[in-house]
Amino acid sequence: MTLRTEPVTINIGPHHPSTHGVFRLRVTFDGEVIVDAEPVFGYLHRGTEKLAEERTYVQFVTLTDRMDYVASMTNNQGWVLAVEKLAGITPSPRGVWLRMISAELQRIASHLVAIGFFLQDLGAFATPLMYTMRERERILDLFEILCGARITYSYMRPGGVFQDAPQEFWPRLDTFLKEMPHYVDEYERLISGNEIVLVRTKGIGKVPADTLINASASGPILRAAGVDWDLRKKDPYEFYDRVKFDLPLAKESDNFARYIVRIQEMRESLKIVTHCKEQIEPGPVRPKEVPFLVRPPRGDAYAHIEAPKGELGYYVVSDGSIAPYRCHVRAPSFINLTLLRDMLVGWKVADMIVTFGSIDINMGEVDR
């Protein structure tokens, strides 16, 4: 006698603890094996791009915070770079160094969240997350000294940043830079050699490199497939051409490779912060002549940066007034979801959550 089977379609989310926000995944299973998957989103759509059209260039900085809310600093950075390009503003060197320091600290914080939740999704309940959140907390403390906020910083302005780092910031940063490598070692001891982690992540969620390129994937996902592409190296913005760092790459393009690339990127970010700290010089953090109401000439500009999750781009069109005529955000999390189906099909239910965690998406940025 043969057993009659049929595929079942199940909704995972939008209110599922593992979906990192309000994300819905419509999955079709054959037994425990995934045969089809379709991401459904838009639950957090706030029309940020439309709101930009009614705000001045500086006011919109506060809204960029709300897109990728675990990496607000890099969102600020992408926006101010786009405005500077559009309006032809030359930023103050000290402002640029401060922006780089905060962006790299933010990258560490974002990768800590990514790794913590990735392991949480794997079933390592709470412990790794507590460890990574402990260090993220210290970065948030540093940001609080810098600008007074812990999540939505709005620290950057076209031309630099809005205030200089206070005196007590630097010794705290030194302590952090001294201690953080040991914490990264600790994660590696705890996780990277863990047998369960290896069995559950190696070889799972593989996508070939040319498929990733064709599907516009970016960030650690692309580098985990051995593609040597990081905008900090390939299209250096700010002063990234003046700091030395390596580009962590992996070849396997599986869930473990994405994890290990993130771990190594944290070490490189620490190097960058150290270099920035050595090279920073006194001076104004924002040129005096940059007006509060920026009026760029008619035209358009596209600025892209390497955000923790991938290439974050802002396409801005100006009609010469104090508000952008059109602003479009190229959100890395959104576009990285294109390949979700390819990563999932053929694997089991339990792998689905892990693979999804390894992409590291943020719903604020996907839906905007």
Added chain:
Amino acid sequence: MTTSLRGEQVASMISAFAHEAVAGHNEGSVWVGAESWPAVARQLHDRPETDFKYLSSISAVDYIDHFEVVYHLVSLRHNHGAVVKIRCGEGRSDPVIPSCMPVWRGAELQEREAYDLMGVRFEGHPNLKRVMLWEGFPGHPHRKDFLR
């Protein structure tokens, strides 16, 4: 450093294989006719001298009298980039341009987004439905019809 190819450079590259495709160019970008876009996209992707394997971003802009779709292309090998703009006909009634999904899969969600929020129809997209808003939402909110 990624070299941004100037509009005329890209125009001369395109006109080598599709002379009628280029509608104009300025310093930063090149305009391509909507009807020749699929062929041009395929050539820009395949030809070794252009080698635009990576589609960075698709943005749609409402210019009141017409809609424009802007493609930012990057070549990972040559490390150069180009901006291709396509005007979607005249008027606001039914802007439509051919989809470039057969060439770049990365266009899948971005074209759906442009369709959802700006109402540009991408002909040939296999699954062109709304992505942010629900089916049945009246209108496309990023158009300039939606005012405060």
